[in-house]
Amino acid sequence: MLYRPYGRTGVSVSLLGFGGMRFGAINNREKSVAMMLEAARAGVTYFDTAPDYFGTRSEETFGDAFREMRRLGLPYLSATKTFKSTERDIRTELEAQLARLGVPAIDFYHAWCITSLEGWAGRKRDGLITTFRKLKEEGLVRHLCVSSHLIGDEIRELLMEGVFEGVLFGYSAYNFHAREKAFEAIAAKNLGCAVMNPLGGGLIPQNPDLFSFLKSREDETVAQAALRFLFSDTRISTVLVGFSAVEQLRECLAAVERFTPMTPGEIAGIKAKLGERFLELCTGCGYCDDCPQGIPIPKLMDAYNHKRLYGRDTALTERLAWHWNVSPEEAAKCTACGQCEEACTQHLPIISRMEEIAAMKPHAKS
Numbered sequence: 001m002l003y004r005p006y007g008r009t010g011v012s013v014s015l016l017g018f019g020g021m022r023f024g025a026i027n028n029r030e031k032s033v034a035m036m037l038e039a040a041r042a043g044v045t046y047f048d049t050a051p052d053y054f055g056t057r058s059e060e061t062f063g064d065a066f067r068e069m070r071r072l073g074l075p076y077l078s079a080t081k082t083f084k085s086t087e088r089d090i091r092t093e094l095e096a097q098l099a100r101l102g103v104p105a106i107d108f109y110h111a112w113c114i115t116s117l118e119g120w121a122g123r124k125r126d127g128l129i130t131t132f133r134k135l136k137e138e139g140l141v142r143h144l145c146v147s148s149h150l151i152g153d154e155i156r157e158l159l160m161e162g163v164f165e166g167v168l169f170g171y172s173a174y175n176f177h178a179r180e181k182a183f184e185a186i187a188a189k190n191l192g193c194a195v196m197n198p199l200g201g202g203l204i205p206q207n208p209d210l211f212s213f214l215k216s217r218e219d220e221t222v223a224q225a226a227l228r229f230l231f232s233d234t235r236i237s238t239v240l241v242g243f244s245a246v247e248q249l250r251e252c253l254a255a256v257e258r259f260t261p262m263t264p265g266e267i268a269g270i271k272a273k274l275g276e277r278f279l280e281l282c283t284g285c286g287y288c289d290d291c292p293q294g295i296p297i298p299k300l301m302d303a304y305n306h307k308r309l310y311g312r313d314t315a316l317t318e319r320l321a322w323h324w325n326v327s328p329e330e331a332a333k334c335t336a337c338g339q340c341e342e343a344c345t346q347h348l349p350i351i352s353r354m355e356e357i358a359a360m361k362p363h364a365k366s
């Protein structure tokens with residue numbers, strides 16, 4: 001395993017981090033814990049979860065795994081998050097999280113999912129910053145962090161406020177443009193940097209032909225190449241992968257073991273090949289999945305990815321028919337209320353995509 005400094009904290013973290021939002025067998029605690037222990041034995045130390053991944057089951061699974069890691073003498077660092085903003089709510093949530101995780105303090109505690117500067121201003125008005133600082137003084141959290149879906153100048157502005165010691169945001173070989181400016185603040189404030197969704201929520205490994213241009217070695221898979229692209233960026237402290245199965249964990253561990261940095265020429269070559277179709281892709285995070293009209297937005301947006309990637313409408317309608325069994329007519333229910341666009345972690349124009357999809361003819365199954 002390779003390790004990198006987490007900003008100015010003095011803590012080193014494993015370059016490959018374990019994300020707890022995609023367990024394939026969350027109800028099989030033994031299996032999920034075994035996967036976490038395999039990661040820890042291979043040297044993974046950064047373990048990231050949240051209070052709402054599979055309800056509270058991800059944090060509970062982490063708690064069981066951490067107990068085993070302590071028994072086995074395996075080092076680990078805990079990372080989790082809170083949506084809450086008032087002192088009373090944050091304290092109540094943190095108390096429950098410490099109990100679920102079975103730890104006396106959280107190593108990296110994140111203000112979770114900042115999607116707009118207005119929303120961040122509201123959390124500040126509620127007293128989040130003062131509360132976070134008190135919790136650190138009391139030793140209940142060790143490092144103050146933020147998980148943000150802001151892009152461009154906004155994420156830089158948030159980080160330059162100097163509140164946080166580290167940041168977590170989505171970053172991959174195809175969407176790095178949107179968050180490039182975050183690195184200016186990360187360097188200026190010497191922040192730790194964890195990136196999530198490095199494989200586009202599965203989009204990269206599920207489309208190996210389309211993403212084959214990421215590979216510059218014969219002995220790597222497209223997922224390993226996508227990770228190598230990120231590992232080569234020394235501004236990143238840890239790359240979080242949400243593993244649904246142990247085979248994925250092993251594939252990613254192999255990417256670290258065999259890591260050789262990409263040359264500047266290789267990186268420039270990849271960036272040059274990223275045309276229009278690789279931009280503005282849905283990562284399947286599901287944050288928009290609460291449509292008042294009951295529209296299955298993530299499924300429709302996943303199908304829209306196929307239209308962009310393959311450059312034809314039928315790729316979308318085929319995906320809806322064969323993979324999701326959803327009609328494009330579903331999109332016509334959209335009232336343009338805007339709720340999903342407000343929640344979208346990738347700032348995608350969901351309403352106009354719903355209009356486009358609604359105008360398409362369903363794929364005729366033969």
Ligand code: SF4
Pocket residue numbers: 290291292293294295297333334335336337338339340341350351354
């Ligand atoms: S804008 Fe349309 S798709 Fe989005 S939440 Fe509102 S009704 Fe649903």
Ligand code: SF4
Pocket residue numbers: 281282283284285286287288289297298301343344345346347348350
């Ligand atoms: S449309 Fe946006 S919020 Fe919804 S699943 Fe895709 S990336 Fe996530």
